Amino acid sequence: MASREFLLKSTPMELLRQFPFLNSFFQGQTIDLERSKQSTLQEILLEMDESSQEDKAFDADHFLEQLLDFITQMQTFLGNDQLTVDSLTILPGHDKSGVPEHFTELLFRKSTITSIVGPTGSGKSRLLADIEWVAQGDTPTGRSILINNEKPSSDWRFASGKKLVAQLSQNMNFVMDLSVAEFLELHAKSRMVHNETEVIARIIAAANELAGEKFLPSSPITSLSGGQSRALMIADTAMLSSSPVVLIDEIENAGIDRKKALQLLVGEEKIVLMATHDPILALMADQRIIIRNGGIHAVIHTTEGEKAMLHELEEADRKLQQLRNMLRAGQVLSTT
Amino acid sequence: MNLITVSGPPSSGKTAVILKTAETLMQRGVKIGAVKFDCLHTDDDLAYEKAGIPVKKGLSGQLCPDHYFVSNIEAVLEWGLKENFDLLVSESAGLCNRCSPYIKEIKAICVIDNLSGINTPKKIGPMLRMADIVVITKGDIVSQAEREVFAARVHSVNPAAIVMNINGLTGQGAYELSTLLFSPDKHIDSLKGRKLRFSMPSALCSYCLGETRIGESYQMGNVRKINLNEN
Numbered sequence: 001m002a003s004r005e006f007l008l009k010s011t012p013m014e015l016l017r018q019f020p021f022l023n024s025f026f027q028g029q030t031i032d033l034e035r036s037k038q039s040t041l042q043e044i045l046l047e048m049d050e051s052s053q054e055d056k057a058f059d060a061d062h063f064l065e066q067l068l069d070f071i072t073q074m075q076t077f078l079g080n081d082q083l084t085v086d087s088l089t090i091l092p093g094h095d096k097s098g099v100p101e102h103f104t105e106l107l108f109r110k111s112t113i114t115s116i117v118g119p120t121g122s123g124k125s126r127l128l129a130d131i132e133w134v135a136q137g138d139t140p141t142g143r144s145i146l147i148n149n150e151k152p153s154s155d156w157r158f159a160s161g162k163k164l165v166a167q168l169s170q171n172m173n174f175v176m177d178l179s180v181a182e183f184l185e186l187h188a189k190s191r192m193v194h195n196e197t198e199v200i201a202r203i204i205a206a207a208n209e210l211a212g213e214k215f216l217p218s219s220p221i222t223s224l225s226g227g228q229s230r231a232l233m234i235a236d237t238a239m240l241s242s243s244p245v246v247l248i249d250e251i252e253n254a255g256i257d258r259k260k261a262l263q264l265l266v267g268e269e270k271i272v273l274m275a276t277h278d279p280i281l282a283l284m285a286d287q288r289i290i291i292r293n294g295g296i297h298a299v300i301h302t303t304e305g306e307k308a309m310l311h312e313l314e315e316a317d318r319k320l321q322q323l324r325n326m327l328r329a330g331q332v333l334s335t336t
Numbered sequence: 337m338n339l340i341t342v343s344g345p346p347s348s349g350k351t352a353v354i355l356k357t358a359e360t361l362m363q364r365g366v367k368i369g370a371v372k373f374d375c376l377h378t379d380d381d382l383a384y385e386k387a388g389i390p391v392k393k394g395l396s397g398q399l400c401p402d403h404y405f406v407s408n409i410e411a412v413l414e415w416g417l418k419e420n421f422d423l424l425v426s427e428s429a430g431l432c433n434r435c436s437p438y439i440k441e442i443k444a445i446c447v448i449d450n451l452s453g454i455n456t457p458k459k460i461g462p463m464l465r466m467a468d469i470v471v472i473t474k475g476d477i478v479s480q481a482e483r484e485v486f487a488a489r490v491h492s493v494n495p496a497a498i499v500m501n502i503n504g505l506t507g508q509g510a511y512e513l514s515t516l517l518f519s520p521d522k523h524i525d526s527l528k529g530r531k532l533r534f535s536m537p538s539a540l541c542s543y544c545l546g547e548t549r550i551g552e553s554y555q556m557g558n559v560r561k562i563n564l565n566e567n
């Protein structure tokens with residue numbers, strides 16, 4: 001473990017060699033640590049006179065403290081990265097009127113899909129917030145969350161870079177001015193993955209599988225069509241997000257293969273939650289949760305009868321899609 | 337009474353987050369007051385009033401709003417004590433990226449939004465570096481990857497802070513934040529003798545003092561010239 005004395009005696013170069021992740025920390029500083037490769041931190045800090053510290057809004061003591069914090073946290077983070085989340089369990093609380101929820105426990109395993117239904121304002125956001133905050137009977141619903149069947153560590157609440165839930169919704173857009181490849185590289189760097197190039201190639205290939213029209217690594221992310229953006233977001237979340245739970249808020253049935261998208265997330269061992277009122281999506285799930293008045297009102301396991309119906313619905317959906325395409329192509333409509 | 341200081345770039349969602357958080361605290365019977373420090377104009381007082389939160393506003397005019405904050409926070413604290421609030425929230429527009437209104441041992445929250453660009457965390461200085469809690473807003477309109485990259489950037493400039501994602505429109509995450517802001521057994525009765533977390537540079541040049549004329553002979557005090565020869 002690094003100590004203050006150790007840090008002061010090392011040069012930034014030596015520190016970087018021992019802790020490669022410090023790169024991002026050094027880059028975030030206002031002082032130029034790259035240039036002073038020969039001097040130890042001690043020397044660098046002593047050399048800065050008061051006015052140049054003022055200039056750069058720099059506080060040496062605070063800097064050392066933060067550097068120590070950063071190293072400690074990154075070491076735990078990198079060590080914990082292997083710790084996988086196999087399941088999530090909700091223990092019941094109560095609805096807005098204080099009526100207890102009926103289930104004894106609600107289990108979400110990795111590689112399964114749960115759909116969530118209920119009108120807006122019924123408590124879907126609260127449920128999600130309970131999961132994100134790994135509630136321990138200390139939120140308005142009184143629910144508790146277990147991870148791998150155990151009371152989770154408070155790291156899930158407070159450690160940056162360790163968030164339980166990733167979210168995908170219809171309103172989300174890319175806002176950065178980067179190409180697809182640059183963007184994925186940036187994400188991969190922030191996650192510190194080892195096999196960057198390979199992951200990036202896999203994400204682009206998977207996204208192109210999901211989207212109807214293909215895009216290139218060099219395409220600017222802000223120029224992608226709605227379907228392409230959605231496809232890239234899903235592939236990126238599946239393969240590069242650190243969060244074991246993915247919440248999808250209604251995926252539109254346009255420009256993206258929704259079934260494949262869900263299969264991709266499931267294949268990457270995510271716990272998938274999906275807020276939807278679309279019967280096709282809801283029936284692709286293994287179970288569905290009915291939310292009413294702020295509480296979980298019922299849990300329905302998708303029945304065999306429902307699964308059989310799914311085939312009919314998919315067939316009808318396919319026909320409708322075909323008609324849409326014909327319409328767009330200026331043809332006379334007919335079903336075959 | 338508890339006191340918290342909330343700061344962050346203009347329009348980052350400070351008021352939205354404070355209002356959503358205050359709502360959950362008020363439901364639990366916590367009496368809240370607010371003060372807004374800004375530079376030239378603010379309508380935030382109306383928003384607080386509408387939410388039933390007594391509010392004062394202070395406009396710094398030609399001064400740095402954070403300097404103005406330090407000279408006035410004691411008086412505002414007294415107002416809060418007189419009104420018997422359980423929690424006094426101070427909102428400051430972080431206009432001067434060099435200063436921050438944070439006081440040692442007084443909870444400091446920085447609100448910053450996902451749309452402000454990934455280099456922003458590096459640019460905004462002590463306001464972010466010295467905060468105890470960093471709230472990131474507007475995650476509802478950017479992608480998961482952008483949220484993760486942004487949070488990682490925040491973490492690299494302030495590894496000690498608790499980082500929370502809050503949606504200022506729906507209030508998702510606000511209840512959770514509220515549990516970190518108020519403790520019934522904490523009492524701030526005076527700020528006398530307390531220290532700022534970070535020094536604020538003083539008025540350095542004649543322009544800080546209101547000079548408007550351009551030209552060598554009007555430049556007084558600590559003036560520094562740009563070097564156009566170096567690259």
Ligand SMILES: Nc1nc2c(ncn2[C@@H]2O[C@H](COP(=O)(O)OP(=O)(O)OP(=O)(O)O)[C@@H](O)[C@H]2O)c(=O)[nH]1
Binds near residue numbers: 345351474475476504
């Ligand atoms: N989409 C979205 N909009 C938000 C969010 N938080 C705040 N906003 C919007 O952003 C705008 C600015 O929010 P404010 O709360 O007024 O920001 P502020 O930081 O208090 O602004 P000043 O006090 O004027 O500096 C408003 O239109 C809010 O509705 C969020 O999480 N998502």
Ligand SMILES: [Mg+2]
Binds near residue numbers: 350352380427
């Ligand atoms: Mg405001």
Ligand SMILES: [Zn+2]
Binds near residue numbers: 400401402433
């Ligand atoms: Zn200032």
Ligand SMILES: [Zn+2]
Binds near residue numbers: 541544
């Ligand atoms: Zn000046």
